[in-house]
Amino acid sequence: MEANGGGQDRDSELSCRNGTQNGESSSTVAAHSNGLISVTNNGNAVSNNNGVAAQPASNNNNNSSSSTADGGSGVKKKKRLSQSEEDVIRLIGQHLNDLGLNQTVDLLMQESGCRLEHPSATKFRNHVIEGEWDKAESDLNELKALMHSPSAIVRMKFLLLQQKYLEYLEDGKVLEALQVLRAELTPLKYNTERIHILSGYLMCSHAEDLRAKAEWEGKGTASRTKLLDKLQTYLPPSVMLPPRRLQTLLKQAVELQRERCLYHNTKLDSGLDSVSLLLDHSCSRKQFPCYTQQILTEHCNEVWFCKFSNDGTKLATGSKDTTVIVWQVDMEIQQLKLMKTLEGHAYGVSYLAWSPDDAYLIACGPDDCSELWLWNVQTGELRTKMSQSHEDSLTSVAWNPDGKRFVTGGQRGQFYQCDLDGNLLDSWEGVRVQCLWCLSDGRTVLASDTHQRIRGYNFEDLTDRNIVQEDHPIMSFTVSKNGRLALLNVATQGVHLWDLQDRVLVRKYQGVTQGFYTIHSCFGGHNEDFIASGSEDHKVYIWHRRSELPIAELTGHTRTVNCVSWNPVVPGLLASASDDGTIRIWGPAPFLDVQDAEGLNA
16 A cells, blocks of 8 residues: 555555455555555564565464454464574575665565664665765664674774775865864774874875875775675674675585585686586586696606696606606697707706796706706706715705705705805705705705604704604605695605694595605695695506595506606696606596586586
């Protein structure tokens, strides 16, 4: 029933008894002078105020019928909603409201008997968006009684006044801004450091300068909406829902599905537009690097090591045949071709390390090798051939993050820090090095030694500390990009994952055959979610980082697989080097097969 001319009329009542059209329950519609419509549906009062409805009257039983107000026959009673059902309705209402479907929200709230948010919160929201700061500050008094932590009012007030101050400054109202700073912000005695920063903005010569220095969007809806998001964090969700809460929950659901997907190996847009919400996320194994794309046969003896460059565009391989081959990766078709052959490593090449900028490549030999070679990759020229003593053993190397220094060592007790010309900068006596890694802090070097441990060494203050202790020899190790996790190949035990920060063993991966050969494993795939290792049973094993059982066993090599390397830029590209003299490049199944697999899954 419509309101008559905005005047307050006597409530009119329409009763719908059994047998009336559509079987609708009795309703009362009253018009008020303020233009708001109040609907009473079976005793459930609803106030339509910008999409905000009053809470329904509680039902004392679950009977399917009740009497009408005039004692008429029974009608169907509205089902009482559970808390989770009310939450879902509010989430949907908020999402529809964000889409601008306000009338739909009004109808949803009326029919459900829920309310989107507390009326005080609605007033507060409107006053903030409109920039009515005095009214918004007054609203805080009403909200205070609804908050779990009333002391947060001071923080909320500070945020409001900060926005008010910045908007005055942008409008050129310096005196008004100064008044806010002195008479309103400062008396709060909260975050005085921030107040000092705000006072400095008084010196800004123009609005653009202010926005740049304050890292602020400027006066308007954008900055006020951002302010409202901050303010909301202090309010209980029963009073005001967190912004875009439904989208947040859906993103979390999608991320959880991806995390649980054993073969998820692509970087997808974090937005919901990139996925379907109608189906559970699932990746096919055929999209994973389990299939041989190429077999590189240019080496003529055992291949001991392989390593992709940091930018993913090259692969370096070292062999017993005394050569290093640098391969060019075609990033479009993900095929490799020979780029350069670096010769003259008399003892063979068992370890390689790219400089941080990929300009240089260092090659080391096996245990009885006392030399290392530092090559300029682009020119193919040998920049440095380093040997301190013929008695040395230089079998491992790691670059300092600055790209100007490297550390090297071996099992005969050598542990050196050198510059690009091979000049000795520092040495550490008595450390029998098996494998090395430089952390991103530029100071700490991790070294595994013959005492079945990894220790951290600081060349600046000459301190060292124990980090990892195993019960068997550590044949090799590598560290994740964030420096938190270490992946160890342990003699007779297999592949172990350690947390370097907490110094605890996280996981032992099963399946691989690891004796006393030096086998190099690696992190890889999207977000380094996967681990790969060679094995003495001629296979390549791949695990999801959180699962101890392998998700793939790659066959094709005919002898021990000594090393694997995952391309750091192309998550679907993996290389393995074997004593059979070949390097295998692994990738997804051919395109048609992937399409077929997706069709079957659908």
